[in-house]
Amino acid sequence: xxxxxxxxxxxxxxxxxxxxxxxxxxxxxxxxxxxxxxxxxxxxxxxxxxxxxxxxxxxxxxxxxxxxxxxxxxxxxxxxxxxxxxxxxxxxxxxxxxxxxxxxxxxxxxxxxxxxxxxxxxxxxxxxxxxxxxxxxxxxxxxxxxxxxxxxxxxxxxxxxxxxxxxxxxxxxxxxxxxxxxxxxxxxxxxxxxxxxxxxxxxxxxxxxxxxxxxxxxxxxxxxxxxxxx
Numbered sequence: 001x002x003x004x005x006x007x008x009x010x011x012x013x014x015x016x017x018x019x020x021x022x023x024x025x026x027x028x029x030x031x032x033x034x035x036x037x038x039x040x041x042x043x044x045x046x047x048x049x050x051x052x053x054x055x056x057x058x059x060x061x062x063x064x065x066x067x068x069x070x071x072x073x074x075x076x077x078x079x080x081x082x083x084x085x086x087x088x089x090x091x092x093x094x095x096x097x098x099x100x101x102x103x104x105x106x107x108x109x110x111x112x113x114x115x116x117x118x119x120x121x122x123x124x125x126x127x128x129x130x131x132x133x134x135x136x137x138x139x140x141x142x143x144x145x146x147x148x149x150x151x152x153x154x155x156x157x158x159x160x161x162x163x164x165x166x167x168x169x170x171x172x173x174x175x176x177x178x179x180x181x182x183x184x185x186x187x188x189x190x191x192x193x194x195x196x197x198x199x200x201x202x203x204x205x206x207x208x209x210x211x212x213x214x215x216x217x218x219x220x221x222x223x224x225x226x227x228x229x230x
Contacts, residue, residue: 002224003194005213008206012214019217021164021189023228029084029162030074033147033169033176033197035131036089038124040067040170040198048200055200062198063170070196070222071131071168077226079134084160086138087127088147090175092119100143146178154186164189166225168196173208181216190217193225 005014034040040063042049042056049056078085092100097119119125120141133139140153147153157165165188167180176197183190192212199205213219220228 001221003209003219003221005210005219008210009214014214017215018213019184019189019215021218023164023189023191023225025081025083025229027161027163028229029086029157029160029165030078031147031165031167031169031179032071032075032085032087032127032131033167033179034088034090034171035071035128035169036091036125037128038122039090040128052200058202059198059200066195067168067170067198068128068130070193073222074166074168074193074196074225075131077229081229083229084138084162085133085136086140086153086157086165087131087133088140088142088153088169088175088179089125089127090142090145091125092143093141095119095121104143104145145175146182147175148179148182148186157188162188164191167192170197171199172197172205173199177208177212180212184216191225192217192219193222194219195221 005012005018040059042059044056046056075085127133127139138156140147140151142149142151144150165180165183167176167183167190169176172192176192180190180192190212192209194209197205199208209219
């Protein structure tokens with residue numbers, strides 16, 4: 001079943017300001033945004049789980065039951081049909097995180113000695129093994145929310161002759177939406193795969209999807225994306 005913006009905001013003038021496009025499989029890449037252990041697993045001893053257990057339960061169940069299986073389906077399809085797959089990893093380069101903005105620095109998980117635990121050299125920084133990239137896939141490391149900011153992602157996609165990106169991953173209303181909006185502003189067709197991404201609440205998830213569908217690109221389901229690609 002397709003995702004329909006009119007189910008959420010029937011009064012918005014989509015036919016005047018939305019950005020519909022045809023999905024051309026020959027120029028479409030799959031973007032897997034920040035599917036690292038440090039990003040999508042809400043650990044039971046984390047401050048988020050301790051203060052908001054309902055969020056931890058919701059997020060972990062959605063990741064396990066929907067997001068991971070659907071990203072796996074998309075990866076399998078793109079690989080079988082020799083389409084491009086790009087991963088992003090989010091986090092600091094150094095153990096101190098001195099190179100990231102103050103906003104992001106305040107959100108880093110630290111040890112009692114002050115060391116940030118999710119920099120490049122740590123296990124939690126890596127892409128989850130169930131979605132592991134191959135040598136043929138592009139992996140972009142970023143220290144910002146958006147995948148295009150201060151990275152060579154746009155340059156690489158242009159060189160690959162990519163015109164459309166299908167976005168999956170976490171968080172829907174942060175790194176996924178930020179990357180999707182930047183993609184649209186840089187001239188790419190931008191589609192967020194609704195059931196292959198997640199954030200802390202269902203409302204935040206739907207708000208981000210609506211923001212994208214109103215003006216910047218499209219939103220759809222894994223099943224429909226594969227149908228359009230075929």
